[in-house]
Amino acid sequence: MGANLVSVCNEMMKINETVLRLSARLNATNVLLDNFEQNMDALSEYLVHDESCGKVIEEAARESAEAGVKLINKADIGVQALISSKLSVFYVNPECNNITGMAIYSDASPDHTSSSGKLSYRFLYANESAERLKREPRLETAAYMPGHLWRQLRHKGASYFVLKVFANDALFVETSMQSRPRPDVKVLSITIPGYDDKLPNPVQFLLRKPKQVGVVCAYWNYTTWNESGITTGSNMFDDIVLCETDHLTHFSVLLGVDLPEPHKPILSVLTYLGCGLSLFGMLGIFLTAMLVSKWREQASTKVLLHLCLALSLQLSLFLYFTSGHWSTQENGIGCLISGAVLQYSVLVVFSWMLIISMLQFQRYVTVLGVDRPHHYILISAIVAWSLPLVPTLLIVFLDRTSYKLTQDAFCYPTGNGLLLGVVLPIALVTIANAFMMIRIVYSVNQALRSRRKLIFQQMRLFVLLFFLLGITWIFGVSSYIFSKLIIFSYLFCITATLQGLVLFLYFVIFNATHRQAWLKFICPKLVKVDAPKDKTQIQSTTFSISSSKKNAVKVN
Structure with missing residues (x-):
């Protein structure tokens, strides 16, 4: 029996x-x-x-x-x-x-x-x-x-x-x-x-x-x-x-430890709210680029637009797959496709943040002897959009069963697929970007040591780099390693999802020229646009990737 x-x-x-x-x-x-x-x-x-x-x-x-x-x-x-x-x-x-x-x-x-x-x-x-x-x-x-x-x-x-x-x-x-x-x-x-x-x-x-x-x-x-x-x-x-x-x-x-019930709905609301605000901010950046022709023609703006495009793709896919419009069954082809696409979109964002980090490092730290290829924007785009295919396809072909439904009902790599295909690349890029950000901030502080009145501008530069280079994902990696410390989940949800909004504030709202352009577009009869008297005002919230042998410290 x-x-x-x-x-x-x-x-x-x-x-x-x-x-x-x-x-x-x-x-x-x-x-x-x-x-x-x-x-x-x-x-x-x-x-x-x-x-x-x-x-x-x-x-x-x-x-x-x-x-x-x-x-x-x-x-x-x-x-x-x-x-x-x-x-x-x-x-x-x-x-x-x-x-x-x-x-x-x-x-x-x-x-x-x-x-x-x-x-x-x-x-x-x-x-x-x-x-x-x-x-x-x-x-x-x-x-x-x-x-x-x-x-x-x-x-x-x-x-x-x-x-x-x-x-x-x-x-x-x-x-x-x-x-x-x-x-x-x-x-x-x-x-x-x-x-x-x-x-x-x-x-x-x-x-x-x-x-x-x-x-x-x-x-x-x-x-x-x-x-x-x-x-x-x-x-x-x-x-x-x-x-x-x-x-x-x-x-x-x-x-894949679930979050305690009191925290899960709060974090979900913060995530969706942050994603919505970021998408709104990046829409504002795209519209500003259409409105201000001189700005969109700059090489630095082209890199920024690529980052915003990748970030918009990532957030849009996340919202779409978590909204229930994409029906998936665990271990099915739909789960595999949606999980791989989400993984790829995240890695593309980090590829662009790494490229921007390297360009900023060259500008602020490696001032002399920077010689970029003639088509380096095109080369950067090819690398940033194609390199993430490598870890994504490796997981798809070698460990496709790792794509499983998460507690939020969307598919994503789990186990070793998550560790090697997502966490490891993100951790390496985040650590590299954090190192370069520290060197940049130190270099700027040394150059402006005698000009203490510019401390506010230095703090603005630090906050911009913190979001621009994706240092916020340090909280995400920490929440993965220290899953019992809920504070890292809150910090990650609040900071990482607001990246697009912060970029909009710095590159559009805080820029006098772009503000005037929008006011002129909205109310052309009431607003008279005057060029800023101080050229440095235009550069206060933008980043340069030009190959200049001049002094590269321009944060004021």
Whole structure:
């Protein structure tokens, strides 16, 4: 009976996700899961009863040909197991030999007992150390009852310990249309038949997670994955996450940690508001370039317009894909296309910010000997618009399964695809831009040391460079690394989304010539445009990329 039940669930976990989602709407997956748990737990008193302890077992292991399940019978030491390709169930009677748990490994080491395929396992005893287990190579998952906890549970009537390991989360289907983080690792079920109360002391379990990915421990409540009552002891550099819980059920770790509920709607509003203001600002820059012919003909303006075009593309795609107009299914072609396009648009913006940073560095720091090619604007455009194709196409062809739905219902790279295809390039460009910005500000401060009255102009230059060069993404990288510090998420949402608006203020609103041009366009009879008496007024909020051997410090 046990082998047949495991075989049924094992086959169900191979079914197409769309079919399982349709079944979940009728609550079929939850009914199956609940009945499976109850029936399997009820078998424990027959498989590892106290009377079996110490008795010789003639047939310790055999294969169930009908069900495709491997049966491991070690009832003499209080252990029996039913193992299939996607689901394994371990029964433990700690009273037989002080075994209180199991550890599963991804290899067939001589130190472990081979199970099926490449997996192996070993018994865990009441005196095990979770921290030592965490350091064991190729550990996939582990759970055990410490000696003091089992004695307390034994006093309350507990007799057996059942551990079920699901290879994926196929049977744990959320019916809500709201996309939330979900497991991409094994699901662990820990039960004590006949005991449903809260544990007198927390129990620890371990699960392997993808490297460089922030996770949070959670349990399945037959509706969704919930994190309450569970402690996560891990950082992004750990291979194994250590979880601690005060109750028993199905557990896993969620990838791409969701934001706490009070903060998520606030950050969403800030994001959409900032994106809208940035798009408005960049529209103002494009209209100003159309209105002021001399300004749009400058090489510096052409670079700025390319940046604004790339930024407008990125924000427009983000708003479109998150608005629900683009229907995507996880692992579908639509998810792949939208995720790759979004990734490309972000990297294009950073390519232009890196080019602008290098040009500004040449202007303010490397003043002499700058010799640019004749068509360097065209060359820059080719590089900036084509270079981001390299990491994007590498992820598409080498790790296309990393494009998955996020909690905001749009597709984007996850796991190593996110780390190598998005976070790493952004981090490298941001660090390089931050270094060049510091050198620029230092160079300007040294040149104007004797002119303290220009401190306000220096501060304006610093703020402009901070937004122009994308230094705001330092907060984004920090929020990825330090996912528990919500302050970085707020700083990132407020600053990064306002980049277009800040550029509009500096290059249009704060520029006297452009203000006068707009006033003349709106009210030509009431406004008389006079050229500024001081040429430096025109240059106060623009940046130059000309190859000049003159003094390059012009911030006033």
